Amino acid sequence: MIQKATVIGSGVMGHGIAQVFALVGIPVHLYDLTKEKLRNAFDSINKNLDLYVKNELISPREKEQALKQIQMTTNLEESLVDSKFVIEAIPEVLQLKWDLYRSLETICTQDVIIASNTSTIPLTTLIQHSTYPERFIIAHFLNPAPLVPLVEVIKHECTSKRVIDTTMSLLKSIGKTPILLKKEIQGFVVNRIQAALLREALALIDEDIVSMEDMDKIIKDGPGFRWAFIGPIETVDFGGLDTWKRIFDILFPDLDNRQSSPEFINKLVAQNKLGSKTGEGIYPYKDTSIDDVLTERDSNFLRLLKIKAKQQIIEK
Numbered sequence: 119m120i121q122k123a124t125v126i127g128s129g130v131m132g133h134g135i136a137q138v139f140a141l142v143g144i145p146v147h148l149y150d151l152t153k154e155k156l157r158n159a160f161d162s163i164n165k166n167l168d169l170y171v172k173n174e175l176i177s178p179r180e181k182e183q184a185l186k187q188i189q190m191t192t193n194l195e196e197s198l199v200d201s202k203f204v205i206e207a208i209p210e211v212l213q214l215k216w217d218l219y220r221s222l223e224t225i226c227t228q229d230v231i232i233a234s235n236t237s238t239i240p241l242t243t244l245i246q247h248s249t250y251p252e253r254f255i256i257a258h259f260l261n262p263a264p265l266v267p268l269v270e271v272i273k274h275e276c277t278s279k280r281v282i283d284t285t286m287s288l289l290k291s292i293g294k295t296p297i298l299l300k301k302e303i304q305g306f307v308v309n310r311i312q313a314a315l316l317r318e319a320l321a322l323i324d325e326d327i328v329s330m331e332d333m334d335k336i337i338k339d340g341p342g343f344r345w346a347f348i349g350p351i352e353t354v355d356f357g358g359l360d361t362w363k364r365i366f367d368i369l370f371p372d373l374d375n376r377q378s379s380p381e382f383i384n385k386l387v388a389q390n391k392l393g394s395k396t397g398e399g400i401y402p403y404k405d406t407s408i409d410d411v412l413t414e415r416d417s418n419f420l421r422l423l424k425i426k427a428k429q430q431i432i433e434k
């Protein structure tokens with residue numbers, strides 16, 4: 119059982135992962151390069167927990183207790199004291215991750231598990247320079263980390279059984295749904311599925327078949343409505359394999375097969391319109407603040423979590 123954890127990098131993902139540990143009473147060190155980054159992380163966690171209190175998921179006292187579990191530091195060695203599980207959520211830049219692992223491996227004892235929250239880099243690449251590759255694993259949380267239950271877990275043939283078992287039971291103990299992939303593959307499962315869906319969705323917008331607003335509505339009120347409770351494989355079974363076979367035979371040859379990002383996305387990126395983090399992306403967010411949009415998103419996820427928790431109790 120892990121008694122203390124360390125999260126390295128306190129940005130979009132790191133602060134959320136630290137919050138998850140803190141909420142279940144696991145003391146967590148949160149490390150980043152500057153005090154300013156850590157202050158921002160604290161403000162975000164504080165705001166997230168206020169939303170939990172407002173939605174009556176935790177009491178104000180539980181919020182204060184959770185905040186007390188988080189120790190923030192800009193000193194790497196200090197952040198690793200007594201910690202047996204370290205997860206890094208630093209930028210998706212391979213050299214940065216390699217440099218960090220080199221430092222971690224000089225400071226941590228051999229039994230310390232080192233997990234990465236990478237969304238794309240294969241574990242084989244991450245461990246290329248490591249001294250003890252058997253201690254490395256990928257635990258891919260989804261954004262927002264405190265709210266989305268799934269964590270994809272990716273092992274390497276070197277990853278030890280102890281590391282896999284401990285990571286899986288730790289993730290379950292913090293309320294997550296960890297899924298261990300049988301083999302590693304580029305993009306893992308979630309991002310491959312999202313990319314496949316987005317390739318077609320963006321092509322349909324690009325070809326002016328549907329507006330971007332209607333595309334979002336189509337997914338939210340159509341397949342997305344079902345996906346909260348039945349997966350795509352179950353959907354096929356419930357719909358009838360004969361029907362789905364016809365759909366596959368007609369549509370597979372016709373689906374978009376482009377090999378790179380669509381031109382309108384490239385243009386937005388070149389203009390630094392990167393989405394909510396720069397104030398504008400595919401949508402302009404002109405009549406509402408980004409903060410309000412994200413708070414509404416998280417309130418809806420909290421409501422869904424409550425419904426799913428009730429459903430699980432009924433099924434038991």
Ligand SMILES: NC(=O)c1ccc[n+]([C@@H]2O[C@H](COP(=O)([O-])OP(=O)(O)OC[C@H]3O[C@@H](n4cnc5c(N)ncnc54)[C@H](O)[C@@H]3O)[C@@H](O)[C@H]2O)c1
Nearest residue numbers: 127128129130131132150151207208209210235236237261
């Ligand atoms: N943003 C997402 O939606 C998302 C989802 C799943 C996984 N991920 C993955 O999680 C990781 C982090 O992504 P993010 O979006 O949170 O990034 P981010 O840029 O929001 O945060 C990264 C943080 O790491 C800090 N940092 C940089 N170098 C560091 C170092 N050497 N030591 C300690 N801290 C350092 C930065 O100061 C920053 O606070 C990436 O590997 C990314 O691919 C991101």
